[in-house]
Amino acid sequence: MSIWRLMSWKMTSTSGLTSEAQVTCLVSEVLKAKDFSVDDLPDNFNTHTEMTCFDTSEATLDPTDIFQIDGWRESAAEILVPTREKNPGGNGQSFTVQGFHHWPLVAVIRAAFSEASSCWFHLTPFKHFWKSPLTGQEQQVYNELYTLDTWNKAHNELQKQKRDNGCKLEWVIAGLMF
Structure with a gap:
């Protein structure tokens, strides 16, 4: 849980320079959190390595798990492609794009309101x-x-x-x- 909190903070950081307010936030919301322990961090902690582990662990979760509820979806998308021919049924020929990745709008809203920063909305x-x-x-x-x-x-x-x-x-x- 400690690594998760630290990586979440890192991902929401808006710049390479950390402000005093961000450090205060890190201390109060991460380091002083009841479920954070410095002992959970490996001695050779590396942000890139932990991000790779973080991404891999999310990909292996059950689709009904709370962390997957707001995940990306893959589906086929049908679009109209303009042609030079007159088409009485519409303005182009129908074309299906397989493997279209999208994030449902309600899931985006739910994810945004689940973030700690939503208290500033x-x-x-x-x-x-x-x-x-x-x-x-x-x-x-x-x-x-x-x-x-x-x-x-x-x-x-x-x-x-x-x-x-x-x-x-x-x-x-x-x-x-x-």
């Missing part, structure tokens, strides 16, 4: 305004998805829904940008 919408220092005129600023009127409206409608299942968790909207 902004899920509560608000309206952002700017007031001109010269004219005093206010105008709404749209700089993030969660500042949009549509997100605010959808959030409010979600909060008004009846909770029949006894769920006590906060209901939020996961905004996706493509």
